[in-house]
Amino acid sequence: MSHLSPDPVVAVLGANGVGIGQQQWLGSQGFVAERSQAVALALQTLRDLLGEHRCRRNALRVLLSADYCRFCLVPWSDAISSPAELQRYARACFEAHYGQSLEGWRICLSPEASGRARVAAAVPEALLQGLEHLSAESGLRLRAVQPYLMGAYNRFAARLGQGDFLFVLAEPQRSLVLLASQGVWQHVRTQSGNDSDTALQALIARECQLQVGQPLAVFLHAPGRLHDRPQLDGIELCELTPPMEPSQDVLSVMARVVA
Known part of the structure; x- marks a missing residue:
């Protein structure tokens, strides 16, 4: 009987x-790095963890925190007629x-119906290539690399x-922050700061004030607050x-x- 599990290894950067898990949480390892060194250090830390737990011959799925990604709204354009043009257009939106x-x-873009804006995420090529190389050397099959925002x-x-x-x-x-109106993306925004009730209340109030006359349902997912649930009025927690x-x-x- 094989002792190999078909469940994928999930790595969170x-x-x-x-940290990595497979059916159950296997463990994590912290580090301190300048922003310019974070990719290299994260890859080395993941290599150490995979070696320590001897994860072999399994699929690997990687979730990336917002610190490794950039996000941008890509408006619909009737002038786009091919995937290559869409990529160039998305790149221009990011650079602007x-x-x-x-x-x-x-760059990867959300799949949307014709006429609708897309949410785009950009990830460093060095990180993606490093994950592909690390998977191969670790005997793993890289199934997916996904910003945590998309998974959530x-x-x-x-x-x-x-x-x-x-x-x-x-x-x-x-x-x-992702804002949608009638199922169509209106904007995506990123902000540095902690996940305290005070900081989140200010962020949400500011976003709502920008939507004058537009009542919004507000949903909050705060993975770091599992044991200290946010206490915010009028907010639906996604837990x-x-x-x-x-x-x-x-x-x-x-x-x-x-x-």
Whole structure:
């Protein structure tokens, strides 16, 4: 009988650490790095963890915290007629939004119906290539690399519905906001800061004030607040089922979004 599990290994790359799980949480390892060194250090930390737990011959799924990604809204354009043109258009949207070249980044876009804006995420090529190389050398099959924002949205999409809503993802050091109107994306925004009630209340109030005369349903997912639930009026919490064995490790909570 084989002792190999068909369940994929889920790796979470956080701002200050990396964790892995497979059926159950295997563990995490923290690090401290300048932003320019985070990709290299995260890859080395993941290599160490995979070697320590001897994960072999399994699929690997990777979730990326917002610190490794950039996000941008890509408006609909009738002039786009091919995937290559869409990629060039998306890159131009990113460069206009961030005011700098996006050379060395790979862009993926949300699938949307004709006429609708897309949410785009950009991830460093060095990180993606490093994950591909690390998977091969570790005997793993790289199944997917996904921003945590996308995993969280997909997990709670049915609850959000197709109306007007604000979806706030509050990671411990960075928050992201998705605004939709009648099921069409209006904007995506990223903000540095903690996930305290005070900070989140200010963020949500500011976003709602920008939508004058537009009542919004507000949804909040704060993976770092599993044991200290946010206490905010008028906010619907999107929470994951607590693990069988309570953990204080936010990376273990984030891994459960694709469980």
